[in-house]
Amino acid sequence: MWITTLSTWIRCWIIRVKSIRQHALSGGLIIANGFQNRKKQTGRIKKMGHLIGKEYCLEHLIEVAKSIVLAIHKAPQITGKTKIEAEIIWGEDILPIIEVMGPVAKVMRYVQWDYETIKNCYDKGESPVIILIGGKIASSNLNWNCGACGFSTCKEFNAYSKENKGGGQLGGPSCNWKVLDWAMACDWACASAWQYRVDNRIMGSVGFATNALGFMPNMDAQLGLALGPPRDMVYYNREEMHKSMSYELDKQDMVSCVPNMFTCFPGGGKPMYKTKDDWWAPPEFMGVGYSEQVMEAYQQVLFEQVPEMVVKHADKIAERYKNKNK
Template identity: 45%
Template sequence: MALYEGRSTAYEALVDIAKHCIHAVYKAPQVTARLELKTAIITNEELHPVMEVLSTLAGAEFVMEMDYLTYKDAAAMGQQPVVVAIGADVTYSELGWDCGACGFQTCSEFNRYSKENKGLGLLGTGPSCNWKMLDLGIACDWACAAAWQYNIENRVEFTVGAVINLLEYLDGCSCVLALPLGPLTDLWYYNRPMFTRRFNYEQWLSQMRNVAPVAFQGFSGGQHPMIKGAGAWWQKAPEMVKVEGDPQMMQEKLDLQGRLMQQVMEKRQVVAQMKEKSRA
């Protein structure tokens, strides 16, 4: 017989639950029956390269900052998330359905273009077969459902998945999504308590106006829609929505890309060593 402290013992069991999530990934039904899914479980120091790259992105992209601080605060509690990485190569179609959803009239045209032209988008390299992306999403849904069966806090993230993909934790994937499990609390990835502590109401409202401006926008039929600001916006001079370029922002993004790729190349070597060690 033994006496186990509840919270720490439950946290240790997250790796076992991650394995059950992967069971669900490979059990999930597919529309195409052709998608080759790849998975990995990332824990402890193996997650450090992801956190380092996220910290670089956090200074420039608000959504990256949100997820970086969410993971960082969980680690400070002694409950760093256990991450299930789920990925696939969706840049090729052998379906022959010629549905046109990818933007090309035939699968053959899509394949010819994709073979020579791949670009880095929000989720990963593209273009992508929409049917295979649908199957990847279904697999992630099943993984989330498996975690829910165990009452484990989780949320699918393209941000962390994109970093995992950049660092090549999974081989041969054009798109990777991340499913963090834990910490042992409720609504960690939805309530975001770290931001409640960091921002007051006015600061948070200002952030949300930048993130989702359409939610603050007035009637647009006059072609000069007003946008509601923080505080008593109706007592202030009206602010209008305007579409224009932002050279400074674009230059900052280019500078970030340069720093990011240098860091990614360095961290890929670390990840490669981790993978080699795990195979030994």
């Protein structure tokens, strides 16, 4: 009895398998026929694609940058009256920025870190994309008279600001409320970049260079957000800097740039600094004082070398904005 039942079950199973196979084949034909019908309707077959990752990274970075610019203009504001602008720069247009950063890097270490990173990435064919973020913050149309700027009224601040325009990367003097609005736009830009998993860092050094070159002439302050290349922690691990500096020089750099990270208990009035393994034998102290040598180096860079670089490119950059405003 059980043999008959098993035999019947096997025959049913074989019939079912054949049915499934036939149904699958007919389904494939239906799909194929459907494709052929679409071919007749459109007159063409969709081409296949093959993208090699890194070859398209720059194009993708530019598309991501466009989305980040949307985030910049969507960022909330406290005043609702701060004008924000953004520009996207890449390829050969980055070269003037690199050239201006070069001499400054000789006297300012944080600029050197940014300069070495951007320049070496560009030289290796991994050009970053830079989003320039500008804010109109050197005057107040709020009439809040809060006094945060140091003046009793917005009117007094505006009068002073008009006659005493600043320069450099952040300009100034500035309305504190508008600085907050601009800062939020920069924050949203950085957050948006990380949402796209794009390595990035906002840079005052780039803002200094673009301000000197005449980018965004209607903006009072500028910062540059560098995007890519597609490597991990490009602007924080600083792989390019590791190759150009010895360990001892790198360590001394850290002591000089962030001395608070190496200080002992400062309550005695003359804190010791842990600049070596046996920092207590003998202890070392850091002094405070005016440096004629440092000031001469600053002046030479800011008033001689930077203007020399700016003159090479300023007219061409200014022409773009003239054409844009026509």
